Every structure is written in structure tokens, then in C-alpha cells.
Amino acid sequence: MQKLSDEQVATFVAAYPAAKQNELLLSHTFLKIGGPARLYIVVQDADIYVSIIEFAKKISIPFYIIGGGSNILVSDTGYEGVIIQMNMRGSKIEETVVSACAGDFTGLIARLSADAGLIGFEWGVGVPGTIGGAIYGNAGCFGGEMKDAVASVCAYDILKEKKVTYSNGECMFGYRDSRFKHEPHIIFGMTMVLERGNIFLAKKKIEDIMSKRKDTQPQGAFSAGCLFKNFEYKNTDALSILQRDVEVPSELLKVKKIPAGWLIDTLGLKGYAIGRAQVSSVHGNFLVNLGGARAQDVLALSSYVKMKVRDAYGILLEDEVQYVGF
Ligand SMILES: Cc1cc2nc3c(=O)[nH]c(=O)nc-3n(C[C@H](O)[C@H](O)[C@H](O)COP(=O)(O)OP(=O)(O)OC[C@H]3O[C@@H](n4cnc5c(N)ncnc54)[C@H](O)[C@@H]3O)c2cc1C
Structure with a gap:
């Protein structure tokens, strides 16, 4: 990758003083592999996320979004650009509708849903990382997939430069695939509509899944x-x-x-x-x-x-x- 100039780095840091320089990425990945990110910033707010990406585009700094870092392999030489870690959190359960932010942990959302007596997302308990990463790759296991759970996704279309809300069908989910792998977006969050069920059975399913994963x-x-x-x-x-x-x-x-x-x-x-x-x-x-x-x-x-x-x-x-x- 082409080296960023000192001027590009200084301009970025002046605009976003929370950005770190030469942050080692191995500490942000589950594989514990990866060289330094020339710039690294953690973001909790959708508008700030958009402004960072638009600013990076304007001054020609490459950018890459990460969530929990559980499905990435980072080069030994690191990333010559800005790594933007998605840290938007905050889930809500109303009746059978579960809303979650992209930075919420998938496993936690599965547990909260089961604790509320909702069924259909128990499988998510064993998927490390965030909801954003799970939507991006249509994560799944034990017969469940994001495509069966997600009702809508809100995001920012990086090419069209606008916020969007997609229905399940518009997310174009496939096997470990989604529209987000083909068209650059920042995923902000999602809603799922689950079913009411037996809270005891939902929690038991969660424990069974965890113990199966331990065995395999x-x-x-x-x-x-x-x-x-x-x-x-x-x-x-x-x-x-x-x-x-x-x-x-x-x-x-x-x-x-x-x-x-x-x-x-x-x-x-x-x-x-x-x-x-x-x-x-x-x-x-x-x-x-x-x-x-x-x-x-x-x-x-x-x-x-x-x-x-x-x-x-x-x-x-x-x-x-x-x-x-x-
Ligand atoms: C021990 C272990 C077990 C696993 N088991 C499973 C499993 O059973 N099933 C399964 O499907 N996966 C599994 N995975 C893989 C991984 O956990 C999932 O792919 C997970 O959903 C990735 O989420 P993440 O937040 O860590 O994404 P990251 O690894 O941080 O990123 C993955 C990709 O998603 C993109 N991305 C992340 N967040 C956003 C966002 N907000 N907006 C736009 N793009 C985004 C990134 O750019 C990147 O390309 C496992 C991983 C580990 C380490």
C-alpha cells in the first residue's frame, strides 16, 4: 500500500485528535496477528463515523471498518490508512422486536433475546464479534443465519453518500455473503423480529450450543x-x-x-x-x-x-x- 504523507496524517489527526498513530492491529484481532495501522480510531456515533469516512476520502486516505476483529487476517506490515473500529452500542427489546447497534456483541444480543423469552436467535451466542460483522458476512451456525433473523438494516452507502434502511431482501444475503461485501457501506444497526417462546427452553438452547462449540x-x-x-x-x-x-x-x-x-x-x-x-x-x-x-x-x-x-x-x-x- 502507498505510504501516507506526513501532511495527510497531520491533517487527519488535527481534525480527529482521538486518532492514534501506528496502533498495532494484532491486539485488535482474534488471530493476534497484524502490523500497525498508520491511523486508528474508535467511533461510537453514526454521524461522526460518516464524517470520518468522508474526510478520509477527501484527503485520499484509505479506510477500513472493523468490528470485533474475529474474521480478519491483517498483514504483517499493517494498514497504511485509517482503521475505524465500530463501537456504536445500545440494544432495545420491545415486544418481539430486537434492535441492536453494529458495535453490539452478537453473543450478548442472543443472550438478551433469550432472557426476554424470545426464540430464533439463540444460535448467535457462539458467534464472536459484533452485529455489524455478522451482518456483513451473513454469519451463521447450528442451522441459523443472519438472513433468517434480520428484519432491517440501517447503514450509510459510502458511494452514494447517503443513509439507507434496507429490508431483509434488500440486504441480498447469501451463504457468508451480503450486499455489504459488494457495495461499501457502514452498517449502523439492525432490527430482528423474533417469536415469543419458552424462556427456559431458550436459555437451555443457549447453554447446549455453548457446550457443543466447546466439544467441536x-x-x-x-x-x-x-x-x-x-x-x-x-x-x-x-x-x-x-x-x-x-x-x-x-x-x-x-x-x-x-x-x-x-x-x-x-x-x-x-x-x-x-x-x-x-x-x-x-x-x-x-x-x-x-x-x-x-x-x-x-x-x-x-x-x-x-x-x-x-x-x-x-x-x-x-x-x-x-x-x-x-
Ligand atoms: C472462535 C471463532 C468462532 C467463529 N464461529 C463462527 C460461526 O460459527 N459462524 C460464523 O458465521 N462466523 C464465525 N466466526 C467468524 C466471525 O466471528 C464472524 O464472521 C463475525 O460475525 C465477525 O464479526 P466481527 O465484528 O468480529 O467482524 P470483523 O472481523 O471486525 O470484520 C469482518 C468484516 O466485516 C466488516 N465489518 C465489520 N463491521 C462492519 C460494519 N459496522 N460496517 C461495515 N462493515 C463491517 C469488516 O470490514 C470486515 O470485512 C468465528 C470466529 C472465531 C474467532
């Missing part, structure tokens, strides 16, 4: 969750090479989605490491930082895994994690 995912490890998307296919021809060597369980064939972790596991790659980055020995789709890993280690390991899966099964894995500063 690495605990206490630095990671960005799943590195690759699961492999979705329309036509079984896509599995012809895979099925030559491996028996694919019928439940996977039924949903036409092969978990990336399962593919990686069949190749015996669990526990394989490059530098300090390792394919988790608990879950094949989790790449973990054993401590002191560099982004380069993760990139090398991710390329190696992709090559192995492509060569063995003719399947090209796609990244789920977002790359920052490369």
Missing part, C-alpha cells in the same frame, strides 16, 4: 474461526474426483454442502503447521496461531491446504476470512 472447536486458541467456506455444489459432477477416493456421508450429500473442515480432515492435515500457524487438531477448518505466528505463516498454510484439497479432490476452497492490508 479449539478452546483458548487464537483463530479467526473458519478460514474457508464450506463447499456448496449444484451438480454431483463437482464431486466426481472426491468420490473416487472417499465415501461422502449421505447427510452431506443431502444438503449439497461439504464442510471444508471435513475435506481437510480426510487429507490428514489436522495438526499440520507452517511457522507458528497450525491447522487445528480439533477442527480442520480452524487455522490457529500457536503464538507469534505471522500473517505470512497463515497465508502459506492456507495456500498449502487449498492446493492439497484442489489436487486431491478437484475442489477449490474459497476464503471466509477477510484480508486487510495485503
Whole structure:
């Protein structure tokens, strides 16, 4: 990335004195990897957020929005621009309508909804990070997805320079996808309409989900969750090479989605490491930082895994994690 001039940095800091310089991004990511952000600012207010982005555009400073940092891999050289951390918080529950800000933690909103006797968002309890990040990537697990929960999203369209409110359909959610991945926006918040249910069962579901995650995912490890998307296919021809060597369980064939972790596991790659980055020995789709890993280690390991899966099964894995500063 092109180096910012001293003048650009000074102009930005004069306008926004809360901005930090050369803030190490590894302390803001779940992977604990990443060099410094030339500029870094935490924002709690929608109008200030917009003004920062418009100002950065005016003085040609690249910008990047982060939430909880649980789904990003930041380059070892950091980010030559301004990282704007979304910290707008404040949720409200009225009847069956849950409103949340982009900076609210997804897990907390799931718990608050269950505590209010509302059902349908319990799965969100295990998704680290913020509501903004969850909407951006249509986060999901245990059969739930943001696309099934969200009623509306309010945001700022960075290209059209206007505030917008989108209905669920207008968010164009897909598998780990949304319109926000294709058209730059600042997501400010959302509403969900849930159903009234049994509070005891809702809380029990939350505890069951948490204990299932403990059994199937690495605990206490630095990671960005799943590195690759699961492999979705329309036509079984896509599995012809895979099925030559491996028996694919019928439940996977039924949903036409092969978990990336399962593919990686069949190749015996669990526990394989490059530098300090390792394919988790608990879950094949989790790449973990054993401590002191560099982004380069993760990139090398991710390329190696992709090559192995492509060569063995003719399947090209796609990244789920977002790359920052490369
Ligand atoms: C241990 C672990 C388990 C995980 N399990 C799951 C899981 O089960 N299911 C799942 O889907 N994901 C999972 N993840 C991935 C991750 O938690 C989700 O993708 C999460 O929703 C990301 O939220 P975040 O706030 O951390 O986003 P960040 O990592 O900060 O950002 C991710 C992307 O969202 C964009 N973004 C964030 N906030 C905004 C905003 N307000 N406006 C515009 N863009 C924004 C960023 O620019 C970036 O491109 C897991 C991660 C970890 C570490």
C-alpha cells in the first residue's frame, strides 16, 4: 500500500485528535496477528463515523471498518490508512422486536433475546464479534443465519453518500455473503423480529450450543474461526474426483454442502503447521496461531491446504476470512 504523507496524517489527526498513530492491529484481532495501522480510531456515533469516512476520502486516505476483529487476517506490515473500529452500542427489546447497534456483541444480543423469552436467535451466542460483522458476512451456525433473523438494516452507502434502511431482501444475503461485501457501506444497526417462546427452553438452547462449540472447536486458541467456506455444489459432477477416493456421508450429500473442515480432515492435515500457524487438531477448518505466528505463516498454510484439497479432490476452497492490508 502507498505510504501516507506526513501532511495527510497531520491533517487527519488535527481534525480527529482521538486518532492514534501506528496502533498495532494484532491486539485488535482474534488471530493476534497484524502490523500497525498508520491511523486508528474508535467511533461510537453514526454521524461522526460518516464524517470520518468522508474526510478520509477527501484527503485520499484509505479506510477500513472493523468490528470485533474475529474474521480478519491483517498483514504483517499493517494498514497504511485509517482503521475505524465500530463501537456504536445500545440494544432495545420491545415486544418481539430486537434492535441492536453494529458495535453490539452478537453473543450478548442472543443472550438478551433469550432472557426476554424470545426464540430464533439463540444460535448467535457462539458467534464472536459484533452485529455489524455478522451482518456483513451473513454469519451463521447450528442451522441459523443472519438472513433468517434480520428484519432491517440501517447503514450509510459510502458511494452514494447517503443513509439507507434496507429490508431483509434488500440486504441480498447469501451463504457468508451480503450486499455489504459488494457495495461499501457502514452498517449502523439492525432490527430482528423474533417469536415469543419458552424462556427456559431458550436459555437451555443457549447453554447446549455453548457446550457443543466447546466439544467441536479449539478452546483458548487464537483463530479467526473458519478460514474457508464450506463447499456448496449444484451438480454431483463437482464431486466426481472426491468420490473416487472417499465415501461422502449421505447427510452431506443431502444438503449439497461439504464442510471444508471435513475435506481437510480426510487429507490428514489436522495438526499440520507452517511457522507458528497450525491447522487445528480439533477442527480442520480452524487455522490457529500457536503464538507469534505471522500473517505470512497463515497465508502459506492456507495456500498449502487449498492446493492439497484442489489436487486431491478437484475442489477449490474459497476464503471466509477477510484480508486487510495485503
Ligand atoms: C472462535 C471463532 C468462532 C467463529 N464461529 C463462527 C460461526 O460459527 N459462524 C460464523 O458465521 N462466523 C464465525 N466466526 C467468524 C466471525 O466471528 C464472524 O464472521 C463475525 O460475525 C465477525 O464479526 P466481527 O465484528 O468480529 O467482524 P470483523 O472481523 O471486525 O470484520 C469482518 C468484516 O466485516 C466488516 N465489518 C465489520 N463491521 C462492519 C460494519 N459496522 N460496517 C461495515 N462493515 C463491517 C469488516 O470490514 C470486515 O470485512 C468465528 C470466529 C472465531 C474467532
